Amino acid sequence: MSYAMSVLLGRALPDVRDGLKPVHRRILYAMHEMGLASRKPYRKCARVVGEVLGKFHPHGDSAVYETLVRMAQDFSMRYPLVQGHGNFGSIDSDPPAAMRYTECRLDPLTEAMFLTDLELNTVDYIPNFDNSQKEPSLLPARVPSLLLNGSSGIAVGMATNIPPHNLGELVDALSAIIQNPDATLQELLEYMPGPDFPTGGILMGNDGILEAYRTGRGRIVMRGKTVMETIDEKTKRTAIIINEVPYQTNKSTLVQRIAELVEDKVLEGISDIRDESDRAGMRVVIEVKRGANPAIVLNNLYRHTALQSSFSCNMVAILDGHPKLMGLKEILQAFLDFRCSVIERRAKFKLSQALERKHIVEGIVIGLDNLDAVIQVIRETSNHTVAKEALAKEYGLSEKQAEALLDITLRKLTSLEVAIYRFHLSHN
Template sequence: MTTAEERIVPTDLRNEMSRSYLEYAMSVIVGRALPDARDGLKPVHRRILYAMHELGLTHDRPFRKCARVVGEVLGKYHPHGDTAVYDALVRMAQGFSMRSPLIEGHGNFGSVDNDPPAAMRYTECRLQSLSTTALLQDIDSETVDFADNFDGSQQEPVVLPARIPQLLLNGSSGIAVGMATNIPPHNLGELVDGLVALIHNPELTDTQLMEYIPGPDFPTGAQILGSSGIRDAYTGGRGSITMRGVANIETLERQGAPDREAIIVTELPYQTNKAALIEKIADLVNDKKIDGISDIRDESDRDGMRIVIELKRDAYPRVVLNNLYKQTPIQNNFGANMLALVDGEPQLLSLKNSLQVFLDFRIETITRRTQYELRKAEERDHLLQGLLIALANLDAIIRLIRHSPDSATAKTELIEGYNLSEPQADAILQMQLRRLTALEAEKIEQEHQALQEKIADLNDILARRERILQIIEAELGELQERYATPRRTEILRDEGDLDDTDLIANEQALILLTEQGYVKRMPVNTFEAQNRATRGKSGTKMKEDDGIEHFLTCCDHDNVLFFSDRGVVYSLKAYQIPTGSRTSRGVPIVQLLPIPRDEKITSIVPVTEFTDDEYLIMLTKGGNIKKTSLSAFSNIRANGLIAISLSEGDQLRWVRRAREDDSIIIGSRMGMAIHFKTDRDQLRPLGRATRGVKSMNLRKGDELIGMDILPSSVISQLDNLPDDSDLDEEAIEGEENEETTTSEGPWMLVVTTGGYGKRVPVSQFRLQNRAGKGTIATKFKSHLDSDTVAALLVVTEEDELMMVTTRGIIIRQAASAITPQSRTATGIRVQRLDKEDAIAAVALVPPAAEGVEDEEDV
């Protein structure tokens, strides 16, 4: 007998601590914190689902108390606290935590406000149809291994025979020892598409798989900014994915009080606590870290989420929203860490690796299921063959059984006399008398034939890998058809993601801005070309006191510069302006740009590329003009950039692009025009913070109406014309009134507010010195007392025009449809107008962008 001293084994403390801690760490990693890459489940989740399956809690059976399920799991499989088991069960039933919940809950299972669920004695649960079909089906067909439970009294599955990549479908999160996992949820339909593509082409890369699985699909919806973080996670296993809630700026109409603008939040990033978010915003407002918020209300109900952030009267909605994005969890990052157990070891997985591990597991599962079905079919067919032998020798076998002293003797004689196996002899002895009828005998023969065909088919499946892949694809297709739902999370273009622009078709676009500040973008092909003098069709919906203020055409990739009357310039990409239909008002421009309420956009210029050899020509209401290099506006801050200094009372009204050798034609409302070069002699380049020089000497009561640029390629033919800058006003008014003229282009298009227009050869506008009185550009119809010039543009025969009226009626027609006339003619009708309507603006349709015709190049 050994003594106590002899049983003590001296051990080095350092070695013992190291060994014990490693054992503990591995038990946490393998047995608690990390999911298995095959079925995507941690042990506690797997045990809960299996226990519910054993209890028969399928989707078509009544609910059972959660306390019953928790007790089953604790008593048989999971020797831990009941809180851990119940929390895991609750999470699998929460629609805001799981993209495709695995358990159907009945009762209070918590909320996005982080409200705790009711106690498990009150709540009830059962399995979702998806869990039964996609995770637990075939578990009794020897598809997976079983192991002893904690005390050896029960068997539990090591892994569930999953038919879907649950690891990616619902994601997973867990903290182990020295490592952690955080896998985002995905869309079932997209995962199936990616798996099918990988089955057909095993050489697909992670980036190519992103064509089928573009990114995570969070159960709470919201938005993902850019794809760079997604690409990092899918290719390297780790990445930071920027999530942003869905927030819109709306005007709240209040009875008996002025309307107020408010930010309405309808979706939040994944795992964001709504109640904590509202409290955070309130604290920031109280600490004066965010200005402009007057009230916060949670108006969420069973129909959806709605957080109303009411703004003060003088607040800038876009600025407030940007501050909320920066300082609150309305914009948050999801740190993806694709860590899971592969063959019992933690591995960092890429998108392709995670799908490939699942496919390999699915191939193994179907192989084992097929082997099980083959074995069962062969065993059954073996018995049927014995019954067929008995039916063929029926009289002799009946005689043998009747004369045998006992069943053991009969069994032995059957085996020896008819070369049968023990199971066959037992089956014959147990065969009922009714099976001896001719009909039953025929059924046995038919079953034998069917089993022979099934055995041959099962052997073929086991012999050919492509058959197994076809079965996987077919089962995936059934699951997709039955359980796939539309994507909830929208993946947006990010300014820092350079590849996003390449994914946008660079199509021709029409941009409208109304007097009350509503802006929208429409495809140019919305409006087909029409004949001259037609009424056109509606281009936008407006209030009665609203009208079209600005109107231009560009391409979706262009930078659009917005110039205000105060001389400040703002910038947006054309595609960032929301698209609207012909009958929509558009969105308030204050939602897109931080424009003060007392500031107004007066000119819009599209820019494809900021170069040093091109300039912006700026003309003010008071007649000052200046030229500034276009490259000076390449980096415009979010809150704008000063473009020109203005005298008191003056306003910036028109901005155009020009080159050094071009010339400029400026028109007045009373039909006068001046033409001079934009070279250094007439207009030297100036910096942004300058006022410019005088452009035109106007007659009393006249005002500037616009300007356009004449390319240098046609200026040379005008150089030899006499300069009429010194002509007096009487001489100008007495010029000959020619009705028609013929000339080669380009032309000066003059359109009046009354709907009349003409093309005048630019050669009739002699070059002058800046600050002259100009020449007559048009005369007006005698029956239109209030007619004035609406637009003055340089056009060619090939150009197409788009004209818009103050009521939003748009017509598209070829410039060649407008008759050429002299400067002193009154023009022809170009658009029929309703009473009290008038031409507001005219713009050229831009040339088609490269690659638009070939969609595969976009």
């Protein structure tokens, strides 16, 4: 049971607050520590993987690299968290290049969404695996990443499968809850009508979505996006063009499956199929035989292939240290509670910094008001420690104030610099 719980909490399930599993959190934090900002040059993925393994995540390098690759794939993540440079795979399940060839850096959205205010004591830090340094137990997320990019994982005795959503719709739903904490699920659906998958497609009906948002479990039916094109004006021959496929559908496997069904005569009315996809986008052409009804052919494609598939929602995440099945409103409320604590901790940290600075400036102003006497005290002492003690005793200064007074350089004694110190004190 203890091992099962460690798998749940430390590997397979995301936290409802920042929406990340430990491996995602550690990769982003390691890249942040390495200075791989979105405006800095790319660095080899092997270097990032080594940093994560050596400092935070003592598991296999392939597991870390696969996670890093997925975070850079725009067909896997609704909003990629990492910018990749090189071969990071494709929707046809082509493997990525080895980590010694690929390069990466943080995405601007990741910096704004996860890493802002990290240094302002907004989250707790915990020891890493060998107690040699600290790592954040959470990242101070500014949007609910659990719903933004979704999550999937298999643990011991339970699993999670959460669909991704649109950022604008998610923010609108959060705003609605902030303005009206008693908002019903139906009211939230006006702002966030359903998931938003990175590969596009069409959602069929909203019963499954409503059930998933209400209970945490539901089945969402997805269809690929198709258009009809006339390819021969004389013979009026038509082609079905597939521009988008359901989420997590392998395009090359789909094309191969259609070809096999045509060969086995399960699908009729198709004369040719070819994949014309390129950098501009997806385009799979299915030519319909002369005399065949394109609508019937398309319905058979939906029936027999992955052009229509389903996404089984199972919205399980860690809340208060325990795995829990949650609906939409409970997830949003848990995030808002976390965000409030982050803002409160940030305000307390900034206030403590301001009070500490005020304390130092007050000591410096006392010293400047008695400048000649202070210089005389310093000249009469034998070393730094004695001078600090003498100043503290003479003028009632704290140790930090006396230290700051001794650190003042001669150029700080100009009339302009003294006026600046007095200005800061009067405005604190």
